[in-house]
Amino acid sequence: MALIHGSDAVTDSAEHSRSSMVTTEGLPMPRAATAITIPLQGGLGNQLFELAAGIVVRSRFPRRVHYSDYWLTNPVDGETPRAFALEGLLRRDELVSAPTPRVGRVSDRLMNHRVIERSPDDDALARVGRLTHVLAGYFQRLSYVEEAWPELRARFLNSPNPAHRRLVSPQAGDHGAIHYRLGDYVSNTGANAHHGVTSPDYFVDVIRDGHKRLGITDWRVVSDDTSTALDLLASRGLPSNVALSAAEDGNEWEDLSTLASARACAISNSSFSWWAAFVGASSRPTEVVAPRPWFANAAASEPPLFPDKWLRRDRPLL
Incomplete structure (x- = not known):
């Protein structure tokens, strides 16, 4: 699977150093909670929105972001089967396949351990916090895309896939x-x-x-x-x-x-x-x-x- 690499070594290093920074709330960031996982769902267009949301989260917080293909490979009844569509746009350590439950404990949601988009006009990223480890939704907001676009466009330009460029x-x-x-x-x-x-x-x-x-x-x-x-x-x-x-x-x-x-x-x-x-x-x-x-x-x-x-x-x- 072709993932972006090369210049991302600097980015990975920066991510490593940021994992030991304090949060915007002034509290130390425990290493066990440094990564936020976004389950990929839907087709190509939806996955691009999910990638954009992850880029925004990563820029706003000192957090690593993983994208999970578990929901794509384990569709529920009635769901249109979809394939992973972001090959060439993710960095080598961003794609994971670990099981991600579709419904978590109520206590997880109350404490923002799992932030789940509530509706098409829900600003779910505003609820991401120090304890969040799963972020799920379609994230179809122009403001997210505009905020992510400089990095997302760079990923397209640096992709090994000429169609992306x-x-x-x-x-x-x-x-x-x-x-x-x-x-x-x-x-x-x-x-x-x-x-x-x-x-x-x-x-x-x-x-x-x-x-x-x-x-x-x-x-x-x-x-x-x-x-x-x-x-x-x-x-x-x-x-x-x-x-x-x-x-x-x-x-x-x-x-x-x-x-x-x-x-x-x-x-x-x-x-x-x-x-x-x-x-x-x-x-x-x-x-x-x-x-x-x-x-x-x-x-x-x-x-x-x-x-x-x-x-x-x-x-x-x-």
């Missing part, structure tokens, strides 16, 4: 891009109830607007069910000179680059395309459209995810 240095394209999330949003009952399936009308409205205002005629479609996505989009009627095409066959990182390099990008209610839009908009001017509401239940709390410059467009559900 390409992603954070996207070449500006003239195309528009659509991420149409189907897959488990259709097939998994729980995911469908929570996220909903976006109507193609949301995307087609973006395509028409991008064609009218920006003159974009070439639109690339990224999806976990490309054939169905193309059929749904075409069924709603498009301007005669607009061409839809599937993104070139590649892995998830190449799909992210297709989205990030677009002149205009319409994302799904998906952490995957959120990252593509964030990286693209952080690199150069690009127009990002994100759906509203983010969850199927319009009354649910929205995650604090969206930069002011992003456009929000109402999404009907299928």
Whole structure:
């Protein structure tokens, strides 16, 4: 497994010295409690949010952070199976596989031994303290990503995976891009109830607007069910000179680059395309459209995810 190394020797040394520092509360840090474990869960986009949260915790506290793949390799019933997606982005000592219970003792949570994210708008990192040893959640907050971005971008640039380096240095394209999330949003009952399936009308409205205002005629479609996505989009009627095409066959990182390099990008209610839009908009001017509401239940709390410059467009559900 390729993990970042080389310059991290200095970082590891700094971590070792920081483990004997006092905490921000002025109390000695016991060596037995120096590491905080973040269980990885979800797909690529979610794992990037979890990595960002760990970077923030590590910068705010004199604590080492481990990322556990135990939940990925031991999914519970009804959970969409996911693989470890951060190869090349973690340092050699950051990935662990030790069993991490999904539900801890109530006393652990009361004393902040285990900090568990309570809701999409919960600032869980604010509760991390001297005694915390497990931090669990999805951590989908723009403020966490912005705080972590300098180090996270450096990890991408120093990764042995060329797709990581390409992603954070996207070449500006003239195309528009659509991420149409189907897959488990259709097939998994729980995911469908929570996220909903976006109507193609949301995307087609973006395509028409991008064609009218920006003159974009070439639109690339990224999806976990490309054939169905193309059929749904075409069924709603498009301007005669607009061409839809599937993104070139590649892995998830190449799909992210297709989205990030677009002149205009319409994302799904998906952490995957959120990252593509964030990286693209952080690199150069690009127009990002994100759906509203983010969850199927319009009354649910929205995650604090969206930069002011992003456009929000109402999404009907299928």
